[in-house]
Structures are given as structure tokens and as C-alpha cells.
Amino acid sequence: MSSSHSDQYIDAYMNFMDQSPTSYHAVAVMADELRQAGFHPQKETDPWDVRPGGHYVVRDGAMIAYVIPPQTTSASTAERESVGKHSPKNKNDGGRHTAYRIIGAHTDSPALALKPTPQSTTSDGWGQLAVEVYGGALLNSWLDRELCVAGRVVDEHGAVHLVRTKPIARVPQLAIHLDRKVNEGLELNPQKHIHPIWTVDDDSADIMDVIAESAGLSSKREIFGWDLKLVPTQKAAKFGAQSQFIASGRQDNLSSVFAGFHVLRHLDTDAIPGDDILVFVANDHEEVGSGTRSGAAGPFLEDVLHRTAVALGYGPDDEARMMARSVCISSDAGHSVHPNYAERHDPDTRPMMGRGPMVKINANQRYVSDAVGEAIWQRACEAAGIRHQAFVSHNAMPCGSTIGPITATRLGMVTVDVGIPLLSMHSAREMSHEYDCWALSEAMCALWTMESLEYGQ
Template sequence: MQVSVEARQHAQALLDFIDQSPSPWHAVENVANQLKAHGFKNLRENEPWQFKKGGKYFVIRDGGSIIAFALGQAALAESGFRILGAHTDSPGLRLKPKAAYSTEGLAQLGVEVYGGPILATFTDRDLSLAGRVVIHTEQGLQSRLIRIDQAVARLPNLAIHMNREVNEKGLVLNKQTGLPLIFGHAANSDTAKQLLNETLAGKLAIPASLIVSWDLAFYDIQKGSFWGLEQEFIADSQLDNLASCHAGLEALLSSETPQATAICALFDHEEVGSESATGAGGSFLLDVIERICHSTGLTQEDKLRSFANSFFISADMAHAFHPNHAGSYEPCHHVHVNHGPVIKTNANQRYSTNAVTAARFIQLCDKAGAPYQQYTHRTDLGCGSTIGPIMAAQLGIATVDVGNPMWAMHSIRESAGVLDHAAMIAVLKQHFLA
């Protein structure tokens, strides 16, 4: 399979982005840094907004969600918005507020399952902590990003001699008793708590007494990689859905003078239902759109006209055909890695796609010279959902659900195709410039 230099460069940039973004808060910081480097101005929700014609801006809500936009050259009421939505969070294990304790001299960390990860894939991996810690300062409470680069915790498997049916029945982990991680030796729970707090404080270069609270996730310290005889595949954590975030960001940054106002909205909390202040079910995107309309002088009539002239692409990932599990897929809807972006359809509106929005996305693929595929889930299997239906209902804007094909979705180590990422960037660029 021929893989162009450009496609390989896009894939490497994606792996670098993921490796630098072990938590949603790191992902947003990295997106913000790239936006600032390309001339986007940082707005704050608690300050007045003033725009210049053709201006480029971004705003962050609570560290885990970010919306960037470039004002279009055409009249907003006539051209509408071209919106890309994706999510910054991934399923995994989150550290509990009072996590550290001791069991027979071993220091352990209590975790809570975030979203729907494949828990078995978290065993026997080099795990570390990343996220944000709130601390006392002379200026008041401040949130600091933290990332520990070395492996600090592990979830060792039980030996097969004590779990003889693991290969026949699979690894089953009780979420309460089977997931606490080992991170050191401690004679008692007070010592374990001290060990954890001093580790975090040392990384932040502060006294442990200044730590107030945290949002911390465990991540695999193994970096992303290319694989396959021709290096045509990639493997990393969080491809779902940092791959879509990266594709949307790259497309926006390369869309110099869009005619319609282009918006790239990256939300936290999709994996747990989006119902939060920073999730797609919250008011973030609508608040930003309302302020754009107000600042550009649109009447209520013009705002509604702009919505009717808009198009929303919900970009998440898609289930690639796995040859060892052919019976898990709907016949005639097998999608393949490195065969192009996927249009996802569900009659019960788990995906927002309809015939019209699918056709619009196909047109974008044709303009970009990119192949496309179509996917629907087996009727007798539960179908996952995305932010697409949420945003379509909230905004009343025509919406399509798409994504790149991948294997092992929600594993700690997912796989996808080099060619697909470059294709998605090209299609999303057409979307922003349409």
C-alpha cells in the first residue's frame, strides 16, 4: 500500500499530539498553544468580546473544552456556520479523591471507571498519572497541569494458575475490588497517602500541604507507533477521539480565509453522556454562537437564518472490520482501515446522519479527492452514540456523524490507518471552506 510522505507526516503529528495530551486538560492546552501560534486570540467568557472582520479566536471552558472559530468573509445570515465537533476525553481510570491506602504493606490507589474502557487492556501496562491539581497560592486557588512521565502504578494480572478459565471466559475485573493499582510499599494507609501527596507535590515543586483537590487520570506511558510491514497503521491510546480533534484543528488552521464562519468545538465528557457544563449537552457552543451573533449585530431573524444555512459535522471514530470477528458486523456495511472516512447512520438517531447530510459529506469527500465508506451497526447489538444527535437537537442545524475506522475502540492501545487521518483532514478543510 502506497503511503505518501504527507500522509505519514500527518500521522506522526497526530501521534505527537496524543503523546503530549495524556488528559483532556493537556489536550486543550496543546490545542490552545497551536491556535495562538497561528494568530488566534484567546477570549475569556467573563470578559466582553469584540471582533475584527476575518478575526480568529478561541475560548476555553473549565480547562477540558475549547471552541475555536474564524469569522467568515461572507454575511453570516447568508452563509451560516461550518462547525466541526469532537471530544477531548477518552475512557479509562480516574483517581478517587481519597485514593491511597495500604494492603499488607503494599500501597494501592483506588480508581473509578470513567466511561466504558476495555478494562482488561489496562492490566500489565506501564501506567502513570496526568491531569490537573488545584492548589493554594498567595493569589488564591489555582489549577495546575501535572504529568508524571515515568511509570508509577500497575495492575498486575492474576496468574493463570489461579484463573484457569481466563482464556476461555475472558478476564473479568470487578470494578471495585479488581482495579486498585499497586504503586509502592507502605506500612499503613497514612503512609500511602503521604507517598501519593509527596509525589504530586514534588512534581509541582510545592509543599504537599498546598494540595487541595485533583482531577487525575491514568495513562499508558508507551508512545504511539507505526506498525505493519509497510508501516501503514498507527497505534496509540486515545485515538478515540483525539484523532478527530487533531484532524479538526489541522483543517481549521489550514483554512486561511473561510467564506462562512468556521468553528472547531472540542468537548469534554462525551464518554460519560455529555451532560455537563463543559460537555456537548451543556450551553458552551450555543453561548459562543450567541455571542458571535450579538457581536456581529445579527437580529434574532438573521441568527435563525444563519442556523438554517449551517452544517455541523460530528467527528468521532468508527468500527473497522476485524477479520477474526466477522460475525460482529452488519453485512454490506464493513468499513476498512485505510479506505477513507466513514459516514455513520442509525435509524434510531444514535447517529445524526440522514440522507441529505450524508450526501453533503459525500460531496465534500469528492471535492477533497478522498474515498468514503458507510457504516451501520448490527441491528441486534447496542449502538454507541456521539455528540451529533445532542447538537442537532440543541441547535436545529443539519448534522452528519462521521469518523475514521479503527480497531480496539476503548482499549488502552487502539489502532487506525495512516491514510485515513490525512483524508479526514482534507475533507474537513473542504467543510470549513465550503
């Protein structure tokens, strides 16, 4: 591992996490950097742009960026007219030698979502915020942390404004003197015990005024809708004997989002072999099932791939050929062996921090890595010269899932589930290893630049 190269990557990764308290912020940061790098913003309501180079599409808290290499040429109007219903007579030969190389991740993480009636006052004068738990948060980790309100609001004209307040709230834990048995097992009722405090004896305090000010609006009356969450404000930090560990919230799954985005942002298009189209998709709402218009179970990715093929002049059969040749890497953080709970992991497959990203295996297809996908992933890792390992869950402890099975089911393409190992997943402050974060990006770069992704049919 090149020390200077990896250090720069890790610094950029930590900065990205600090700038991305919500999925909307993460997408805004990526869109801004891609635009500066020469990518073309693509509106879904506009004709589809497939000129050579980079493009990106934003849908709420999700983004898809794609790169059309110089070798991929679209059929002109004259060509389409001359061949009628047949494929364009260009060197792509109707999609028979073109494929999508897709890397997928998700932008969301567990949080505390602000409710429609956002605040209340107790009989004792405590001003509290009303929240709903978003995703599978490790609730105890959210106690005793300074929280801000972040997300987006929409004004009466439909304009979207990002919000990120100062540290403004906290969920205080009950003192041990008032619960002597707390260390025997902490029980938290999300409705009763997860009410952040933000003021006391102040009847004039209105959280919507604070949110409006953060959004750059003159009054809370200008806010007609919101998607807001309470998130920790502590910045990402390194620690450990060699400062090799990274502590931050949202590493599930900004570790994957940043890796894919960073590689695509800095990739030299001349390094893209052949005429394969590179695609990076960062869906929202994975932590709550992906069943939204910006989630993996929605049509976002399918729409983008289809419109790209059509804009290139490909017919239905040509597009089907493209899909059959395509590959998707679904990247989502997984679990490292925990030294204090080693028995919770498979006794033979022991993924560890610092040993590289993992390919994730599950016989019941909670992860969809198969022999073909594993081989493609291993080729990418070896081409990148990185260490890599495998993850399988303990038989008595069913694993979670990812966007991988959803993507494979919707698109019918070879998909492999991968990700870096974490400790404290879904905590307000998760732990990773710098080597794994950097190595994941190297493997992604190799996947996008390998000469061929041919595999047996």
C-alpha cells in the first residue's frame, strides 16, 4: 500500500463523511465534485445524453453516474433511418460487444427521523424533539451524544434546501444511581426513552425556526415539507497504535459510496478498455427495505440503463444482449470478527480488519455472490494487488441483506456482494480499518479498467 496515496484517500474519505450527515448531503457533495470534474448533469425530464464522457442523475437521496467511453458511439438519425428496425451499424454491433460494469452502494444509514409534530414540552419544562427510529439503529450508542438536525426541506415553490443545524439536541441516559441493574441489560423503548432534549423553560423556542434559518429561509412558514433526521455531530477520527482505525458514523455504507464515487471521479477515460459503459449507483433507503422510488427496489437504475441503451440506438434485443454481458458489484459493509464476542461468528471463516474487503456469501441468497461473481471479484482484487477475504454468517445467526439480491432480481445480471469489515455496525460511531477502505477502491478501479469481464454462460 502506497502510504501517501492511501493517506490522501483516507483523508478525503473522512472529509466526505463529515460533509454527509444524510443521504441528501452525500449526493449533493458528489454532484458538486462530479460537475467540477466535467461530468454532465442529466435531468430525468430532458432528452438522454450519451455523448462520450461522464454524466450523473440525481433522484432525491440517490445518484447514478455513468461514463460513456470514447469507443462507444451512438447511432445517428441517418443510421437509424437507414437500418429501419435493425441495430445501428457501428462498431458496437448492436450491443453485442458492449456491457454495463456497475458498482452499487447505498447512501442512507440508521438515524432518528423528525416527526411531523416535531416538538413537545413536558410538565417540568423540558423541551423535547419527537423522533422515529430510521433503520436498525444500535440505540444505546445514540445516548449521550450531541445531535444536529440535518436533511432537506421543500418550500412552497418546490425548491429543495439542505439543512444542517449546529449541535442542538441530546438523548441523556439515566444515571446508574436511578437504575442499579442497568449493566445487567439496558432496555430502551423507542417511543418512551428516545426523546432528545433541546431546551428547558423556553416556551418561545421553535425547532422549525432553527431549521428555516439553517435552510436559508426567512420564516418557518416557507417550509411546506421536510425529510429531516437527527444525527451525531462528532467528526470522523483516526485512532490505534498506528492510527490505522477510523471511527465515524455512517461508514455503513459511505465506505462503499465514497470508494465508487472517488474512483469514477478520478478515472482516466482513456483507461477504460473496449466500449463497456461504467455505472455507479448509490441508492437510498436500503436500511428500510429499498422499496422507494430512489431505493434499489424502485426503477431508478433500470430506467437509467434502459434510456442509455435507447439513446445509443439499441433495440430491445440489443439491450438484452448488453444486460446479459453486464456485471454488478453490490458493495455494502459487513462484519469483522469481534474479539469480545468471537463465538458469534463462523468458526472457520474469520474476516478481520486490515485484511482487505470481503466477498459475502450466503446459501439462502441473502447475498447473491455465486461462483461466476466470486471469480470476477477475485480477478479484480488480484489485478489491484490487494488482500481480500470472505464473509459467511454463523449458522445460528441469520445475516442481513443488501441491494445485491434486489438488483440481481430486477436486472437479471451477474451480481456479487462485497464490502469492508466493520465493528459496531449501525452504531452512532462505527469502526473500520484504513487499509480495507483504500483497498476496496483499488478493487473497484480494477473492475472498471480490466481488459475483459468475460465469463461463462
